Amino acid sequence: MNNKYQVYAGGIVGILLFTLALSALPESLNFFREEKSAMFAFTLTVIMIMLYEVRLAKSSSEDIFLRTIPGLKAVEEAVGRSTEMGRPILYVPGIMDMNEVETVAGVVVLGHVANMTAQYETELDVPVARAIVMQSARQVAKEAYMTQGRPEMYNEDMVHYVTDDQFAYAAAVNGIMQRDEPAACLYMGKFFAESLLFAETGNSIGAIQIAGTGSQTQIPFFVTACDYTLMGEEFFAASAYLSKEPELIAGITAQDIIKVLLIGFIMLAIVSRAFFDLGLTDFNLITWLNL
Amino acid sequence: MLLKRYIPVAIVAFFGALTLSAWFIDNETIETFANDDATQFFDIIAAFAVFLGALNLLKLQFIKVLKQQSEWQYSAIAIASFFFAFIIGFFIRGAYFVGEDVYFSQQAAEEAVVAMNSSETVRPVDWGAHVQTDGSLFQWMFKYIFSPLSATMFALLAFFVASASFRAFRARNLEASLLLVAGIIIMLGRVPVGSLISSWLIMYIVAFSVGFGINAYTRNRNMALGWVLGSFGLITGLGFTMGWPIDQPAIFYLPALQEWIYLVPNLAGSRAILIGIGLGIVATSLRYIFGLEKSYLGE
Amino acid sequence: MKFLEDIILKLGAVDRRFIFILIGLAVLIPLLTPISLPVRETPTTVKFYEGIESIPKNSKVLVSFDYGPSTRPEIHPMNVGVLRHMLRNGNTIYISCLWPDGIYMALDALEEITDEVNPDNKSTFNIKEYEDYILLGYRPGAEAVIKGLASDLRKVYTVDANGRFIDDIEMMDDIKNLNDFAYIYSGSAGYPGTFEWVKYGGDPTGVPMSSGTTSVQVNEVIPYVQTGQLIGLLAGMPGAAEYEKLIAVPGIAIQGMAAQSFAHIVIVIFIVFGNLAFFIKQRRDRKY
Numbered sequence: 034m035n036n037k038y039q040v041y042a043g044g045i046v047g048i049l050l051f052t053l054a055l056s057a058l059p060e061s062l063n064f065f066r067e068e069k070s071a072m073f074a075f076t077l078t079v080i081m082i083m084l085y086e087v088r089l090a091k092s093s094s095e096d097i098f099l100r101t102i103p104g105l106k107a108v109e110e111a112v113g114r115s116t117e118m119g120r121p122i123l124y125v126p127g128i129m130d131m132n133e134v135e136t137v138a139g140v141v142v143l144g145h146v147a148n149m150t151a152q153y154e155t156e157l158d159v160p161v162a163r164a165i166v167m168q169s170a171r172q173v174a175k176e177a178y179m180t181q182g183r184p185e186m187y188n189e190d191m192v193h194y195v196t197d198d199q200f201a202y203a204a205a206v207n208g209i210m211q212r213d214e215p216a217a218c219l220y221m222g223k224f225f226a227e228s229l230l231f232a233e234t235g236n237s238i239g240a241i242q243i244a245g246t247g248s249q250t251q252i253p254f255f256v257t258a259c260d261y262t263l264m265g266e267e268f269f270a271a272s273a274y275l276s277k278e279p280e281l282i283a284g285i286t287a288q289d290i291i292k293v294l295l296i297g298f299i300m301l302a303i304v305s306r307a308f309f310d311l312g313l314t315d316f317n318l319i320t321w322l323n324l
Numbered sequence: 325m326l327l328k329r330y331i332p333v334a335i336v337a338f339f340g341a342l343t344l345s346a347w348f349i350d351n352e353t354i355e356t357f358a359n360d361d362a363t364q365f366f367d368i369i370a371a372f373a374v375f376l377g378a379l380n381l382l383k384l385q386f387i388k389v390l391k392q393q394s395e396w397q398y399s400a401i402a403i404a405s406f407f408f409a410f411i412i413g414f415f416i417r418g419a420y421f422v423g424e425d426v427y428f429s430q431q432a433a434e435e436a437v438v439a440m441n442s443s444e445t446v447r448p449v450d451w452g453a454h455v456q457t458d459g460s461l462f463q464w465m466f467k468y469i470f471s472p473l474s475a476t477m478f479a480l481l482a483f484f485v486a487s488a489s490f491r492a493f494r495a496r497n498l499e500a501s502l503l504l505v506a507g508i509i510i511m512l513g514r515v516p517v518g519s520l521i522s523s524w525l526i527m528y529i530v531a532f533s534v535g536f537g538i539n540a541y542t543r544n545r546n547m548a549l550g551w552v553l554g555s556f557g558l559i560t561g562l563g564f565t566m567g568w569p570i571d572q573p574a575i576f577y578l579p580a581l582q583e584w585i586y587l588v589p590n591l592a593g594s595r596a597i598l599i600g601i602g603l604g605i606v607a608t609s610l611r612y613i614f615g616l617e618k619s620y621l622g623e
Numbered sequence: 624m625k626f627l628e629d630i631i632l633k634l635g636a637v638d639r640r641f642i643f644i645l646i647g648l649a650v651l652i653p654l655l656t657p658i659s660l661p662v663r664e665t666p667t668t669v670k671f672y673e674g675i676e677s678i679p680k681n682s683k684v685l686v687s688f689d690y691g692p693s694t695r696p697e698i699h700p701m702n703v704g705v706l707r708h709m710l711r712n713g714n715t716i717y718i719s720c721l722w723p724d725g726i727y728m729a730l731d732a733l734e735e736i737t738d739e740v741n742p743d744n745k746s747t748f749n750i751k752e753y754e755d756y757i758l759l760g761y762r763p764g765a766e767a768v769i770k771g772l773a774s775d776l777r778k779v780y781t782v783d784a785n786g787r788f789i790d791d792i793e794m795m796d797d798i799k800n801l802n803d804f805a806y807i808y809s810g811s812a813g814y815p816g817t818f819e820w821v822k823y824g825g826d827p828t829g830v831p832m833s834s835g836t837t838s839v840q841v842n843e844v845i846p847y848v849q850t851g852q853l854i855g856l857l858a859g860m861p862g863a864a865e866y867e868k869l870i871a872v873p874g875i876a877i878q879g880m881a882a883q884s885f886a887h888i889v890i891v892i893f894i895v896f897g898n899l900a901f902f903i904k905q906r907r908d909r910k911y
Contacts (some may be wrong), residue, residue: 064348095830134609229481266600280615363766470692474692474693489890
């Protein structure tokens, strides 16, 4: 472990030197934006930590600890409940397109859920709001059913396009909930105002509801109305958590290390700013780094 | 394997790395690609992909109608609406100008010219502009069908917020109680009625609640009563001294309190969540770029 | 006491449809019988107002309509107020839309103020297209549109909303990109909207900007106000009402405040009764 942090320390020094070297290039060779040096160094640090953690995870035989995320633990419970009740599972991968990271994360979690529904022979319904998401979700669901050895259970219409419009989509999904009465409703992706419409309607039909989103404004609505909510980072960790693959969990570890570094930097910046505001020094770390 | 796994991953890695590096590289070509072209590539693909979605939608609705499945009548309405919007968007201009007057069809416009003995010519609205021109059928559809339906769905939120708040805002523990109190302060402080509630009333309520808490904790009614009477007396005395200003002390004035909650604890919490989400997005994006995560391909 | 507790317990377990009816009445009655409530300006709205007042007279400003019919009650009064305020100060307005519905909202807003009588009660605004304002229209692409505007407006707009070539319009002669505007305002209900304008419009170019958002979005956007990237903020319908008061033209936002106030009071009353029922039930369960 000490070795790991020594590597990181050495790596950060190397990155800083590399960034300085890039900034010092002569004008004719200079393709680097000097004003973004701090962000460049930070980005390289993040990449370094992530790749090294993945390398360590691949070579290590020990399990990496990942705390229990109740919402993700409940996914299997929700699938089981639907199977027992003989009712379908409704999966909503957000209302945005595949250019949003949250939507991609939602489609990834759909793959895991589809694995479970294939295993338990539960009906899965995935209404989508974007055509590209439809194609991607179909591919993911099909692979999941093939992996579980149930290709005959897969029907491409289980992932179906509804409409691009936000509230028309909300109306359609609410209609599906009220008619089909799914036993479990999973909302994983990017949402806006329609989040509470989904959650309250799901609540009214007595479904177990698990939501996951990085949309900060919608998290409170999901927390209020759903049984389990994956907030922000927990949602992005879902794929790692469900797959239990060491390389993916290592990504979460890397995130935690970066967060600690960031907290340290924020404390340093606060102290620097305090000294600057009190007139004790002319140096302001944030201005100097052009942040 | 090559087509299904390696090439897609290579494409993601290449374009991801290129877009990321464009932020740091001072090169016009790469900048233009990252800022304009990449987004436009996606928009064009998404625009054409709509056909796939629309065909899927029509297929499912047609099957329902043809097989007369449960509630097939709604599917018939969906199909009719689809074609109605499609036709009036692509094939019907719906707005022909004679001077300032607008007519739905060319024939009606020409008849109007004849009737008015006007020297004006009939001017059809341009394709593209026809969707928003006053008097066109598309604009009529937007104004009288689409807008009210959208507004209705959004308006449902008012009712759902009420029922969700009623169900969820229970003082089960300390955190839930804090949420409850903050929620009430924000709800009342944000609207004009909150500015009509005197800070002195809030002080009395707080004093009474503290007395209630003392009684619940110590089970000593005399102590609680003593606290309530004492604090009420103190507040009353202070009020008479200060002349009962509605917004002083500011710490008990709901609009000032809600402003503070918004700008201090709420902002701090929002920033923390934003940073966490941002880090999550960075880490997730890097996993996709480096090919560590291939689940979106179906792996 | 037991009788009272039983009533409270019944209220705590009330059918949600009863709540819906009461909310409906709480909103409907004040709208049908207008009740005037005093509106108190918040610092963020005052800052917003002062930001617009500080724009040099007769400047060119960009106003973006980034909302649709669903969020019209919150954002539309803000945008109409902003148009009034800016036109009153002699500014010329360039209207863009990042949402396809935004163009309809813009047309409605312009129609609303064109026939309006000025505060001096003598004249109407009588604004003229291509003299006082230009409707550039909707372009798809979200942040790509803003990035395009920041570098070269003609990359994004070759014609305006009426199909007229940009280069043939005199108002567009001095406009190359966002840097040629004195101020940017976005009335935004989500994506694309305020964030994208700050990230790709206001921040990179340094052009002063502000925004009006829905109440739900305020949480996300307030850090930008604190850092000065947005000069003030209009926060939802209350923000719109405060702004209407500041520009001295009461409109639908001020009218809606009574309805919003009563709806909030009803919700708070239900929450209080719900909690009372919760405590009573807890106490009774403990006894048994």
